[in-house]
Amino acid sequence: MMHPMSEPLFPEYLLWIWFALTALSVAYVAWDLFTSTPEMKVMKYGWVLVTLYTGPIGLIIYWFSCREPSPGTHEQFIAPLWKQTVGSTIHCAAGDATGIIVAAAITGYFGLSMGVDIWLEYAAGFAFGLFIFQALFMKDMMKMSYGQALRHSFLPEWVSMNAMMAGMMPTMVILMSRDMRAMEANSPWFWAAMSAATLVGVVVAYPVNYWLVKNKLKHGMGTERALGKGGAPIAEDPGHPAHSTAMAGMAGMHHGVPPEKRETAHQGHDMAAMPGMDMSDGAQVSGLRKAVVTLLTLAMLAVGYYLAARYGDLNMRPGEPMSMPMPMPAMPGHSM
Template identity: 40%
Template sequence: MLLWFVQVVIAVAFVAIDIRATPEAVVMKWGFVIITAFSGLFGALLYVLSCREPLPGTHEQYVAAKWRQVVGSTMHCVAGDGIGILVAAVVTAGIGIPMWADVLCEYGFGFLFGWTVFQALFMRSMFGTYGTSLRHTFMTELLSMNAVMGGMTAVMVPWMSHDAGAMHPSGARFWFVMSVSLCAGFLVALPMNWWLVDRGLKHGMMTVRHDAKPLPQASAAAVAGAALTETTFRTRLRHDPGSPAAVPAPSPQDAGHGHHDMRPTTSRTRLGWMTLVSFAVFGVGFLVAGLLGDLSMQR
């Protein structure tokens, strides 16, 4: 276990220092640092393979791959939700509530923080106002959160049920179990985020350049295309703010940002079915927790 925490420190230091030179949005940079704090070398590997610019001026092309967009989307979700989940786990420790209630508290805290802060607040420039951002990010955060908690609950509850030393945040085993559980949540949430990104309901990586240096031709074309797409969506939002296909343009300070295309291509009916699927994933995780662990035990 000591080796786990040592490799986490090394991985976080590497990502925190190296990512400063990566032309990525600030919220995504913080997300990678946070996910690395949860997962150590696994998070650092995700950063290198999915976001780190291999050569100057190539970030737009590099992160355009669908799987990299999905990794970015999932990472962003788990980083925000994970903070809320950990806060809830610390707050509820030792107050004597049953494990099933603790899981629901962690779900609530995680969803609210991930939705209102990491999604709506940090991404408000893409939607014009905070209120609009809240409306447009609610469903995507809900679907992703259900998958995260499904995977996390299936690991956390059985582990803590058989290891009383992992129940309290004053011990190292608690943080180890929570870290491993969040990694499980990340893996379970990948397919759901793939669907969300594929349907244009979520974005993954972005490119933010603060200088005026010219980009290679292909990269410049990617930035220009993204800017034109965003302008079109701003017009849609202005005429129909409630439209699920409306994605507003970035604010003026986003002029150098290479936002990736978010063009919703799914119906409300299909979104409704996927919402049910996401709750089913959470339910399966809860069922596994009950079969392999003890949901009635007191924390």
């Protein structure tokens, strides 16, 4: 017999309303990105995936942090550090959350305990984020080989993944403990739990990504006009609305620079013009600071595991009743 707390937390029709709003949000974000907003290609797919997981909330974040308000203004619009950090966090969530969700959908069919599942999901999220969304998709932008991109991305991806999982783990376990239908990928409650977990993961991962972007250890929001594969640098397109702004920046950058050195300065303009995208100074961050932040994210992961174990059931398996009853809070005017 399942514990009463396995009853759904809200009516199922609200769940389907959320899914409908999510479909509309994904459709709009995909349409806007591939027709109007000149975001980098990898980030276009990242935004679509994250909006699929976070629904209307993802659309709101996209609207205020990435959507180009008018032609030629994307570079200026995404320049603030907080928006650069949103881009970094979305990139992290697109890779890590996708790996976690795919792993959770697969492991559910093997009847593994939640205590085993969460670490398989952690490994899958880290692998998907590092090997695909970071190293594979970003190697051309970083002008590195795949092996170099792996080494460059390992630490930023690891600390981002720790923070992401610190938020997702307890959310998934607690929600699945309250309604075990959420452990099975063929249930709408599974996707509701994953949506909630991704939202919490994004919130927890944001401060870590802020530190990474600020210290140029991870890229932020970008634009295909300067950085995307096949995107022409703005300064080379006189007909582009943003050309005059870019040329003004180039003029200021070249003022007082000898002619023989201007070509080198011009080559670096595309990266330098995009805050958060020039990661050349990341190597200046001391090993001690990196170690401290890494330990901090591991502590966050440990707290997430504690919350999952304390308020959820790590021994539960799909299709079985919980091994430990969840404590039920007393309702006002009712005795236990």
